[in-house]
Amino acid sequence: MNSTVIAFNIKIKQLVNHLIISRNLNNEISDMIQNGDRVSISLRQILSQSERKVFDYKLSILILYGAFENFVENIILSYLEKLNLSIEQFDDLPDEIKNSHTELSARLLEYIHAGYGKYDQITEEEVVKRLYSCICNSERYRLNTIAYTHHSSNLRIDVVRELFNGVGLKGIDKKIVKEKTFLDKMKILDDNYSEDMNQKIILEKAFFRINEIVERRNDIAHGVDDADENILSINVILDYCDYFTALAETIYSIVMKEYISFMINKRSKIVHELGLPINIYGKNIVCLNNKNNQIRKGNYLAAKNSKDVVRVGRIVSIEIDGKQVDYISNEVGIDFGAKVDFQVHIKDTYYLIDL
Numbered sequence: 001m002n003s004t005v006i007a008f009n010i011k012i013k014q015l016v017n018h019l020i021i022s023r024n025l026n027n028e029i030s031d032m033i034q035n036g037d038r039v040s041i042s043l044r045q046i047l048s049q050s051e052r053k054v055f056d057y058k059l060s061i062l063i064l065y066g067a068f069e070n071f072v073e074n075i076i077l078s079y080l081e082k083l084n085l086s087i088e089q090f091d092d093l094p095d096e097i098k099n100s101h102t103e104l105s106a107r108l109l110e111y112i113h114a115g116y117g118k119y120d121q122i123t124e125e126e127v128v129k130r131l132y133s134c135i136c137n138s139e140r141y142r143l144n145t146i147a148y149t150h151h152s153s154n155l156r157i158d159v160v161r162e163l164f165n166g167v168g169l170k171g172i173d174k175k176i177v178k179e180k181t182f183l184d185k186m187k188i189l190d191d192n193y194s195e196d197m198n199q200k201i202i203l204e205k206a207f208f209r210i211n212e213i214v215e216r217r218n219d220i221a222h223g224v225d226d227a228d229e230n231i232l233s234i235n236v237i238l239d240y241c242d243y244f245t246a247l248a249e250t251i252y253s254i255v256m257k258e259y260i261s262f263m264i265n266k267r268s269k270i271v272h273e274l275g276l277p278i279n280i281y282g283k284n285i286v287c288l289n290n291k292n293n294q295i296r297k298g299n300y301l302a303a304k305n306s307k308d309v310v311r312v313g314r315i316v317s318i319e320i321d322g323k324q325v326d327y328i329s330n331e332v333g334i335d336f337g338a339k340v341d342f343q344v345h346i347k348d349t350y351y352l353i354d355l
Contacts, residue, residue: 001078001259005252008071009245015063016241022056023234057231058220064237064244065154065217068210071248072160073149076167079255080145086268090134090141094168094262097143104147105131111150122146154214157207168258174199175254176247177206185246189239209243260302260353261310271302272352277344278335284316286344287337293352294330300353301340312353313342 080097087093108127112119133141148167153159157173164172176182177195186193186206193205219230232240263271278287286303295318302312318325319337328336 001075001082001252001256004071004074004078005248007074008067008248011063011067012241012245015060016238019056019060019234019238019241054231056234057237060232060237060240061213061216061220064240065213068213068244068248069155072155072163072251075252075255076149076163077145079169079259080143080148080167082259083262084141084143084145086263086270087266088139090137090143092266096166096168097148100166101134101143101147102131104150105144107150108144108147119146154218156211156214157203160210169255172251172254173203173207176250177202179250179253181253182206182246182250185242189243209240210247213240256300257310257312260300260312263353264302264304264310264351265308270354272354274350274352276349277346280344280346281337283343284341285337285339286350287335288350289333289335290328290330290352292330292333293328295328295336295338295352297326300355301338302351302353303342303344303348304351305345305348311342311348313340315339316341 083093083097090098105127108119108122109124112122112124112127127144127147130142130144134143149163151159151163155163161171161173164170177186183195190205193202195202197205216232260271272291272293274288274291274293278289280286286301295315297315297318299315300312301315302310304310316339318328319339320328320334325336328334
């Protein structure tokens with residue numbers, strides 16, 4: 001799943017670089033003119049060309065929306081594929097996935113038969129084979145994963161929420177606004193944003209940018225008359241890039257946590273129980289025994305409390321006998337200390353996640 005957010009960030013970084021170069025070029029030409037330097041006609045045209053500003057604006061909106069839509073679809077696909085590989089029986093999948101698979105597969109057949117370009121690489125035979133493997137509850141079942149990503153409307157926040165609801169990740173919008181990474185970014189973008197506000201206001205402030213990008217994308221695509229006049233400045237678009245980057249990384253983090261929590265509850269083979277901690281220090285350091293599991297810095301560690309609430313994070317650093325190490329072999333059983341990026345508790349049960 002990490003590859004989905006990496007691919008998204010690359011697209012946004014390319015857009016950001018283009019916009020920054022364009023802004024810097026404009027500023028440099030303006031400075032040259034103000035200083036009385038000789039400026040060629042071509043450079044003066046760059047500064048005065050209104051069409052260029054409109055093209056950059058349209059390009060930015062289309063890239064932002066397209067990259068976000070692609071990310072949402074791909075993170076759902078990746079989540080389903082990981083579940084498919086990790087859960088041996090179809091009947092053990094989340095109810096929302098099981099209960100809708102037949103209906104969604106039937107719709108997928110309709111889309112393929114109707115000639116939807118999005119499904120050119122999928123055959124009707126493959127869809128039927130996968131559906132049959134799930135009905136038989138085969139250990140080698142294959143989900144029609146792409147069927148869960150179909151949406152007839154643009155990805156406003158309500159459509160995003162419904163797509164994730166369809167794979168058992170309920171209320172992702174309300175989970176997003178509780179994540180620290182997203183909260184910190186919103187406080188930078190909006191001085192009046194606070195987690196203490198009414199939840200309706202929080203949700204409106206948190207997601208109006210998604211809905212606005214959808215509207216602007218539609219205006220551009222449909223040639224609305226004033227679309228060329230109602231453009232955003234480069235600085236505002238750069239803020240939008242920051243916003244969507246934080247949003248995508250937050251969604252990825254939530255999906256990973258949900259996936260790991262499900263794996264723990266299903267006692268998946270990718271989960272290795274390390275048990276109760278030997279001790280904890282401060283808020284983020286836990287001492288455990290590796291129980292002959294290979295452990296590396298950057299591995300996922302999870303903690304589950306008595307109420308079955310699961311917290312998930314990465315191992316930031318590892319220490320053995322006062323020395324920092326990057327790796328613990330599975331050939332030894334040894335006590336170690338791990339600094340993690342979530343709060344630790346002495347009564348929680350800890351799990352190493354093999355991803």
